[in-house]
Structures are given as structure tokens and as C-alpha cells.
Amino acid sequence: xxxxxxxxxxxxxxxxxxxxxxxxxxxxxxxxxxxxxxxxxxxxxxxxxxxxxxxxxxxxxxxxxxxxxxxxxxxxxxxxxxxxxxxxxxxxxxxxxxxxxxxxxxxxxxxxxxxxxxxxxxxxxxxxxxxxxxxxxxxxxxxxxxxxxxxxxxxxxxxxxxxxxxxxxxxxxxxxxxxxxxxxxxxxxxxxxxxxxxxxxxxxxxxxxxxxxxxxxxxxxxxxxxxxxxxxxxxxxxxxxxxxxxxxxxxxxxxxxxxxxxxxxxxxxxxxxxxxxxxxxxxxxxxxxxxxxxxxxxxxxxxxxxxxxxxxxxxxxxxxxxxxxxxxxxxxxxxxxxxxxxxxxxxxxxxxxxxxxxxxxxxxxxxxxxxxxxxxxxxxxxxxxxxxxxxxxxx
Ligand code: CTP
Numbered sequence: 001x002x003x004x005x006x007x008x009x010x011x012x013x014x015x016x017x018x019x020x021x022x023x024x025x026x027x028x029x030x031x032x033x034x035x036x037x038x039x040x041x042x043x044x045x046x047x048x049x050x051x052x053x054x055x056x057x058x059x060x061x062x063x064x065x066x067x068x069x070x071x072x073x074x075x076x077x078x079x080x081x082x083x084x085x086x087x088x089x090x091x092x093x094x095x096x097x098x099x100x101x102x103x104x105x106x107x108x109x110x111x112x113x114x115x116x117x118x119x120x121x122x123x124x125x126x127x128x129x130x131x132x133x134x135x136x137x138x139x140x141x142x143x144x145x146x147x148x149x150x151x152x153x154x155x156x157x158x159x160x161x162x163x164x165x166x167x168x169x170x171x172x173x174x175x176x177x178x179x180x181x182x183x184x185x186x187x188x189x190x191x192x193x194x195x196x197x198x199x200x201x202x203x204x205x206x207x208x209x210x211x212x213x214x215x216x217x218x219x220x221x222x223x224x225x226x227x228x229x230x231x232x233x234x235x236x237x238x239x240x241x242x243x244x245x246x247x248x249x250x251x252x253x254x255x256x257x258x259x260x261x262x263x264x265x266x267x268x269x270x271x272x273x274x275x276x277x278x279x280x281x282x283x284x285x286x287x288x289x290x291x292x293x294x295x296x297x298x299x300x301x302x303x304x305x306x307x308x309x310x311x312x313x314x315x316x317x318x319x320x321x322x323x324x325x326x327x328x329x330x331x332x333x334x335x336x337x338x339x340x341x342x343x344x345x346x347x348x349x350x351x352x353x354x355x356x357x358x359x360x361x362x363x364x365x366x367x368x369x370x371x372x373x374x375x376x377x378x379x380x381x382x383x384x385x386x387x388x389x390x391x392x393x394x395x
Pocket of ligand 1: 269303304305321323324
């Protein structure tokens, strides 16, 4: 997900560093927009190092990129922590005299604010009226907590703890949006890697961790879709989506074909075993019986993506993934084009994998091909942001 963290000028800005850190470690792409006074508490190098992106508070930087609205337009979530009394007042009145103001006004992403101020300022009727206005507009207000403040005073006004802000923000971002571009659509996504048993304790599997598929499912939920995630050997928290757990290719095939019957969009992100053992031993295979060599006979599994493409209803979109170890980009593209022609799906998401690439990493780089073999999108960055770029094409 692409997250903008706005930081207003309060001492709690130092705690916002941890908020940014937690988002980055969770694999999100984070852009920090401090106000000028926030930079008097925590400086630019800290925000840049922790977010791994350039940071500015200046409306007149990067003008050619139209940055004053670009960040807001492309954000999936905006979090303001700390939100001072002044910043809450600006938000309530739609003021846009700095980069944070324009970013927020130019965005339709969920907005989460974490107020932080002294108790008297928090209780002031002006602040309370501003907060009520923001709540009415559907803005999520986290805290403030009741506790020790900067001076000797204590009371309501202390910024919520970073992990509480992160949790509330992610919950706000994953609550289905009735106005999202996938609102009312049924989406089926397969993720993870299938396992083919050899005996009661062993299987043939692959290194897929399912992260890209899970990010696609979460992004589709955020965009308003009704999502079924068919999870092959994955533990997934079912926040806002239906999860069906499967293990073998046969189980995945049955679940995917059934779920696809009522789906508008089917995405096969799972890494499916192409072969399974011809015979599954009832008992553990023993060395003293097998001797120095063990030959396994494998048989072909059905190609689920191909079957889904053949069974596709009119108006339904079927998407495949292709993981290739080919290093030459042109040769990789040629493999992708041959694969989409063979599989018969509408789109193919092509990514490179290898001993050190693709699997388990938080980042990904993909090319999306259409049925005619044309490149319709390229995306790189966190798997969450790549998921959104893929859905931009499909939506
Ligand atoms: N797939 C499938 N059923 C299979 C194998 C793969 O549905 N038995 C799907 C995958 O989920 C993915 C796409 O097909 O969406 C491509 O998978 P990939 O492993 O890259 O392709 P293969 O069909 O295995 O082709 P090759 O062996 O030539 O790489």
C-alpha cells in the first residue's frame, strides 16, 4: 500500500518515527509529509532514512511532478500523527497552505488522525467542534490517550502509542469502500504454493510464500470487492475476506473452479505443482526398504488456469501469473507471450524469480501482459503497491 504519513508540529513527532518504521517494515511504501514546524522537532534526514524516500514540506519542490496533489491522488491511506489542534482546525476547514494540506485535500484515501496536545487545548470547544466535523466526514480519529503530557501535566491529549495508530490505520484502510472501483465485484484469488504428498510426512512443494497474492486480496477488499482467497498452505488473517484453505493441486482446482462460477475476476497467483507423485505411500517411506536410491514417478497435474480460461463466462476476467528464472528481459517477455497464448487467460503478470529473487521478499517487479501479448503495465516496489497497480489495470 502507498501510505502518506503527515506529521504536524508537536513533540509527539518523535513517536511518529516509530509509526513510519512499522509501516515500512510491514512492506508498505511510505511518504512522509511534515509541516514546517514538525521539522523543528524531528529533522528531514530522520524522515528520509526511516521512510526510504525523499521528504519535503515545501509546496514548491518537485513542481514538474505536480507533487502538491500527486502524493494525495496516489495514496491508499493517509495518517496524520501527531495531529495538533492547529492541524485539526486546518483539516476541518479544508485549508491547503502547505504540502500536507494540499495532499489531504487532493486525496480520496481513508484519513486517520492521531491528535496530540495539552488537555486544555483538546477540551477547548473549538477543537471539539473541529474533531466532530472530521468524524462526521468519516475521518478516523485515534485517541488521544489519557496520561502524562510533555510538561508536569497529565490528562487527555497524549498521542496514542505508535502500534495503536498503525493498527487503527490498517483497519481503516482495509474496511471495504462502497465507492471503490471494485465495489460490488466478486473476486477470487489463489495464493501460496500447493503441496503434493509423497507419504504421510513428506511432500513436494515450492518456495512461494503467497505474499503477492495476499496483498492482491487485501487491495481488492480496500477497493470494495467481495473477495475469496484460496490459500494454499498459508496462514492468513481473514480481515474482510473469505479464506478457503487448501493444500494439494486437486484441492485448489476444486475450490477455484467452484468459486469462479460466480466471480467477476479470477486471479491465479498461486504457485501450482505441475506434477504429483503417481503413488502416495500409506506408510512413511523407509530407507532400509529403498536402499541407496529412491526413484519417484510423477504424473502431470491439471492446468487450472487453462481450465478456468476455457470455462470463463462472458464478462469474467481471468488472470494468470508467470514466474520465470530467465534473466534476459526480452527472452522473459517472449516466454510470457507464449504462456498467455497457451493458457488462454486475459492477462498475465510476469515476474522474475530465482534463488534470491521473488519469493519471501517484500518487494516485487512485474510486467502485465494482455491477451494480445502487449505490455499494459509495469510496476515495481512493495508487494502492496504492486498489487494496487495490477488492480488498476483490471478494475
Ligand atoms: N498454473 C495452474 N495450474 C498448473 C500450473 C500453473 O493453474 N498446473 C497457473 C499458475 O497459477 C499461474 C500460471 O498457471 O497463474 C503460470 O504458472 P507457471 O508455473 O509460471 O507456468 P507453468 O504452467 O508451470 O508453465 P512452465 O512449466 O512452462 O513454466
